[in-house]
Amino acid sequence: MKRRLILHFPREAVHQPITYRLAVDFDIAAKILKAQIAPNQSGTMVVELSGDIDELAAAETWLESQGLSLNRAPAQISIDAQLCVDCGLCSSVCPSGALALHQPVWQLQFDAQRCLVCEQCIPSCPLDAIALVLAPPVKATP
Structure with a gap:
């Protein structure tokens, strides 16, 4: 586990x-x-x-x-598609390859399964389109 x-x-x-x-x-x-x-x-x-x-x-x-x-709060990276201009700066600092620009359209692709949530992409975004989102706590069922 x-x-x-x-x-x-x-x-x-x-x-x-x-x-x-x-x-x-x-x-x-x-x-x-x-x-x-x-x-x-x-x-x-x-x-x-x-x-x-x-x-x-x-x-x-x-x-x-x-x-x-x-x-222990699970978190994930969120990308605001309205703010993102597909510049690719975040993909250059992503150690896992979760962020990448793909040819021929040069559009940013985000693979959440590969994301380590290391947060290195957040300060690299000049438009603040990337954020860390904490998941709400899971409530125990009786």
Whole structure:
């Protein structure tokens, strides 16, 4: 099973070997999609965790016990077709190839299945046509 999380590191947790501990203690593979962490400062990291569902739950509990806050809200990239002029700047920074210009019409194509939600495309758009949309929380059924 895979789960995408946004980890928020407090200053005290920045030097901890988080991904190493996830691999060794929980048999969880951590794919870092985006990280902004500076020594002796707080930071944020977007990770995709892969592993057994029970181990993922235990790993999340451990991460929180280490002082990290987790954002489990699923998000997706949204492109406003009314604002987009198909310039292709976003496709040049997309690491997964989810954004691409296709010939012969040179129109922007977005493949949501390939999207990592790394958010690198958002600041690259000169017209602010790309946004991060958080999905509403799923309500539990009784």
